[in-house]
Amino acid sequence: MKITILSLFPEMFSDVFGTSMIWHASEIGAVQIDIINFRDFSTLKHKKVDDASFGGGPGMLLSVEPIYRALTSIEGYQNATKILLTPQGQTYSQEQAKNLSKKDHLILICGHYEGFDERVRSLVDMEISIGDYVLTGGEIGAMVIVDSVSRLLPGVLSSNESFEQDSFYDGMLEHPQYTRPQEFMGMKVPDVLISGNHQDVDKWRKAESLKRTQERRPDLLKKAEKKD
């Protein structure tokens, strides 16, 4: 998969993309990430990319022209899935991560400052919010999408850390997990997990996953019921 990010702050990505699973995904060629600074596409003095809002108001808005020029400079941009990061978009979920992981090329556009000229919306296929709060820029949202999508790509995770058991994959939260020691400050690992009986372990995990989802996220179960 190819991911192209349009941002005014490319330096924000280097540590995150150079570490752990995203680094691994790049190393094995599962994902190729390119970052374009759309300031390079400004035709104005001092590479200006923002301007005041018509009608007045605080802050500066990103102009549509440099974003359009940067976007259309990307090879194959017409067929790519173009995504705008905005708090006004659809709230991001594991289901969207799964859908995006099946695409060949994602282009992520990061806003900044007070936001962007409304006409930027006409350049994209979808708008994504990573939650009901306002960030300074779209960069952290783009990192969230790249991380959650990369780990779903074939060959990125080893089979024993498969994403299929993760929370949300099948609409439920994951069951509790334990490692050594078997007892810590009086808290013991449930007997079933050290019984060696795989059928009982599976049964226990399914029941605990359901219990945990009912307790913490009943909305997920309601959503699954609606789908059936």
Ligand SMILES: C[S@@+](CC[C@H](N)C(=O)[O-])C[C@H]1O[C@@H](n2cnc3c(N)ncnc32)[C@H](O)[C@@H]1O
């Ligand atoms: C300070 S925000 C602008 C918010 C805008 N004035 C509004 O109220 O919708 C600057 C940029 O950060 C990004 N951003 C902020 N919050 C976000 C969120 N929850 N999800 C995705 N992107 C976000 C967007 O790209 C946005 O254009």
